[in-house]
Amino acid sequence: MSNEQVLILGGGLMGLAIAHHLARRGCSVTVLSRRRNEAAGFVAAGMLAPHAEGLTGDLLRLGQLSLERIPRWVAQIEADSGLPCGLRATGIVVPFKDAKERDRYATAAFGEALNRQRLEQLLPGIAPDWKAGLLFDQDGQIDNRRQLMRALESACVDRGVNFQEGVEVLNLLKHDGRLYGVRTRDSEGLLSTLTCTKAVLCSGAWSAQLLPELPVFPVKGQMVSLQTPRGALRHVIFGPGTYLVPREDGLVVVGATSEPEAGFNEGLTPQGQKSLNQGIAALLPDAVNWPPMERWWGFRPCTPDEGPLLGQGPIPGLWLACGHHRNGVLLAAITTELLADAITHQATSSEATRMLHAFRWDRFAD
Numbered sequence: 001m002s003n004e005q006v007l008i009l010g011g012g013l014m015g016l017a018i019a020h021h022l023a024r025r026g027c028s029v030t031v032l033s034r035r036r037n038e039a040a041g042f043v044a045a046g047m048l049a050p051h052a053e054g055l056t057g058d059l060l061r062l063g064q065l066s067l068e069r070i071p072r073w074v075a076q077i078e079a080d081s082g083l084p085c086g087l088r089a090t091g092i093v094v095p096f097k098d099a100k101e102r103d104r105y106a107t108a109a110f111g112e113a114l115n116r117q118r119l120e121q122l123l124p125g126i127a128p129d130w131k132a133g134l135l136f137d138q139d140g141q142i143d144n145r146r147q148l149m150r151a152l153e154s155a156c157v158d159r160g161v162n163f164q165e166g167v168e169v170l171n172l173l174k175h176d177g178r179l180y181g182v183r184t185r186d187s188e189g190l191l192s193t194l195t196c197t198k199a200v201l202c203s204g205a206w207s208a209q210l211l212p213e214l215p216v217f218p219v220k221g222q223m224v225s226l227q228t229p230r231g232a233l234r235h236v237i238f239g240p241g242t243y244l245v246p247r248e249d250g251l252v253v254v255g256a257t258s259e260p261e262a263g264f265n266e267g268l269t270p271q272g273q274k275s276l277n278q279g280i281a282a283l284l285p286d287a288v289n290w291p292p293m294e295r296w297w298g299f300r301p302c303t304p305d306e307g308p309l310l311g312q313g314p315i316p317g318l319w320l321a322c323g324h325h326r327n328g329v330l331l332a333a334i335t336t337e338l339l340a341d342a343i344t345h346q347a348t349s350s351e352a353t354r355m356l357h358a359f360r361w362d363r364f365a366d
């Protein structure tokens with residue numbers, strides 16, 4: 001057990017997950033959260049897909065380490081909150097135009113190779129252009145939008161995490177080069193100074209607004225959900241540019257556009273929604289007739305190599321857990337463990353040390 005006091009800057013997916021983990025270890029934790037519903041944690045499709053995404057190198061390894069930890073991580077959240085997180089072992093199918101393209105896929109060795117006949121068995125109604133596929137049975141999904149985020153919030157409350165909702169961190173305060181606090185503004189405009197010796201920057205796509213030296217920028221994504229005939233889709237389909245994720249309740253979540261040029265421009269666009277419809281038609285033509293239920297958007301926190309920034313930041317006392325781009329839901333379990341171990345000085349494995357080095361914030365200067 002530890003009696004460390006830690007401020008969490010941002011109450012999105014990483015902020016909640018790290019707050020929960022630290023509180024379980026006995027730390028006294030306060031989460032400062034500007035706006036709950038702008039978090040990408042409420043936007044994501046929730047795919048747990050290191051293999052289907054075709055990740056490579058250290059990012060693939062980080063994803064695999066996280067995937068292994070997810071069942072235990074979810075069990076802890078469910079036990080503390082008493083709420084389900086919506087973890088589903090649906091497997092993910094990646095379709096290809098031909099076997100050559102399939103066999104060249106970065107993670108082909110981790111999947112089951114499918115011919116057209118087997119692809120049709122797994123994905124009835126898939127468009128005829130797709131002649132081959134890979135089934136990644138080990139990949140899955142979690143219902144972050146409707147279940148995981150709420151369960152995490154409740155698990156944090158259960159573990160005594162203090163929430164300051166509607167509180168924006170305006171800047172980080174330093175003394176003798178070390179972090180000593182943050183300046184904040186609440187929803188009524190009241191300015192305050194909170195002192196701390198340890199804080200974790202979990203401000204998602206907005207992280208560089210607090211620390212401009214961090215190479216984190218927003219990549220907007222638009223989504224839509226469809227009501228399906230029950231049981232129409234059993235596996236996630238991960239096509240180029242578009243994916244369909246079947247939830248337990250009969251909804252299929254479809255994503256996502258990738259719009260770095262949009263910056264922080266909010267809202268849906270006709271072009272974005274049209275490209276989702278085109279993606280659906282190219283994968284599963286019948287699905288264009290499934291009624292749309294909800295449309296939404298959000299901002300992925302991206303970095304130049306699309307990997308997260310983890311571990312100690314440029315100011316002593318400030319830790320980083322940001323820049324998870326399109327794999328933050330997948331990477332939440334390993335991120336919380338790496339950060340909690342480092343902050344509470346727990347002994348770590350050599351692989352954990354290697355991962356913190358591989359994803360250090362200043363790696364781009366190399």
Ligand SMILES: Cc1cc2nc3c(=O)[nH]c(=O)nc-3n(C[C@H](O)[C@H](O)[C@H](O)COP(=O)(O)OP(=O)(O)OC[C@H]3O[C@@H](n4cnc5c(N)ncnc54)[C@H](O)[C@@H]3O)c2cc1C
Nearest residue numbers: 010012013014034040041046047169204221327328329330
């Ligand atoms: C369209 C889309 C689809 C995605 N699909 C997947 C997927 O299928 N699988 C997957 O693994 N990942 C997916 N992701 C990625 C995943 O959602 C993100 O990587 C993850 O949510 C990042 O978590 P975070 O806590 O860093 O950021 P967020 O969840 O965005 O949270 C950041 C929080 O910080 C707060 N904040 C910002 N600045 C301040 C400040 N100055 N003061 C106080 N609070 C502040 C914000 O209000 C926000 O609540 C997707 C993302 C998008 C947008």
